[in-house]
Amino acid sequence: MKPFTLLAVSSSLMLWGCQFRTLDEDLSGTALSETATEDFCTDYHWEYEGDHAPDTWSICYGTCGGDAQSPVDIWNPLTDNSLQTIHPDYEEVPTDIINNGHTVECEYEPGSILMLNGLPYELLQFHFHAGSEHTVRGKQYPLEVHLVHRNVATGKLAVIGVFFQRGRSNPILQTIMDHMPLQEGDHYASAAHIDADNLLPDNRTYYTYSGSLTTPPCSEIVTWIVMDKPIFASQAQLDAFDNVLHDNFRPVQPINGRTIRKRVD
Numbered sequence: 498m499k500p501f502t503l504l505a506v507s508s509s510l511m512l513w514g515c516q517f518r519t520l521d522e523d524l525s526g527t528a529l530s531e532t533a534t535e536d537f538c539t540d541y542h543w544e545y546e547g548d549h550a551p552d553t554w555s556i557c558y559g560t561c562g563g564d565a566q567s568p569v570d571i572w573n574p575l576t577d578n579s580l581q582t583i584h585p586d587y588e589e590v591p592t593d594i595i596n597n598g599h600t601v602e603c604e605y606e607p608g609s610i611l612m613l614n615g616l617p618y619e620l621l622q623f624h625f626h627a628g629s630e631h632t633v634r635g636k637q638y639p640l641e642v643h644l645v646h647r648n649v650a651t652g653k654l655a656v657i658g659v660f661f662q663r664g665r666s667n668p669i670l671q672t673i674m675d676h677m678p679l680q681e682g683d684h685y686a687s688a689a690h691i692d693a694d695n696l697l698p699d700n701r702t703y704y705t706y707s708g709s710l711t712t713p714p715c716s717e718i719v720t721w722i723v724m725d726k727p728i729f730a731s732q733a734q735l736d737a738f739d740n741v742l743h744d745n746f747r748p749v750q751p752i753n754g755r756t757i758r759k760r761v762d
């Protein structure tokens with residue numbers, strides 16, 4: 498979060514408040530501010546740039562200004578090899594591939610499970626961010642995939658993040674590119690058979706911390722598992738995703754005293 502940008506946003510809201518005051522002098526200062534916020538948030542569609550960029554999300558989605566937000570820069574983790582290993586039981590299934598205007602998302606059929614702390618989390622979907630949302634000691638990768646799992650009983654999420662690095666061509670990315678939904682709303686049903694296990698690096702060293710969805714409403718319900726080792730994608734593949742995703746990453750958020758733990762494989 499950039500304090501100066503936030504300041505600029507609140508200043509512009511105050512300016513709107515002043516304009517409203519001349520229109521209706523009966524309104525109190527607080528009400529004016531609320532009116533301005535309400536006005537700003539009417540027909541608000543969050544985006545990654547422009548008037549509705551990430552530094553405005555918390556105006557209309559309060560949780561986005563919370564203390565346990567994601568993504569974060571991974572810095573100075575605490576090594577803890579009492580953490581469990583990550584070996585999800587994923588099925589190879591036909592996936593629907595959609596472009597929802599914010600990302601390219603592959604919907605997963607029920608039945609693929611990640612066991613975490615004794616609880617089953619079902620893989621719902623995976624989607625992409627270009628460049629990466631998490632960074633490692635300040636380094637941003639060109640692409641990051643998020644595998645989103647949910648525990649039905651608690652409603653909590655477990656999201657595995659995997660970085661891509663430029664190198665050899667990646668078969669799964671190629672399969673998705675063959676059915677790439679280029680425009681918002683494009684949708685390919687049962688487009689391709691995909692085994693999400695191929696999105697995980699062989700080495701399962703990972704970082705874990707408590708955080709949030711990286712898009713509004715930014716709910717703080719996510720156990721993050723970020724793989725240390727990247728997997729590969731060719732420059733042509735990275736370019737193809739870049740052209741569709743248009744810098745759809747949220748900037749890193751303050752860690753605020755949270756501990757990032759690391760399990761070395």
Ligand SMILES: [Zn+2]
Nearest residue numbers: 624626643711
């Ligand atoms: Zn994501």
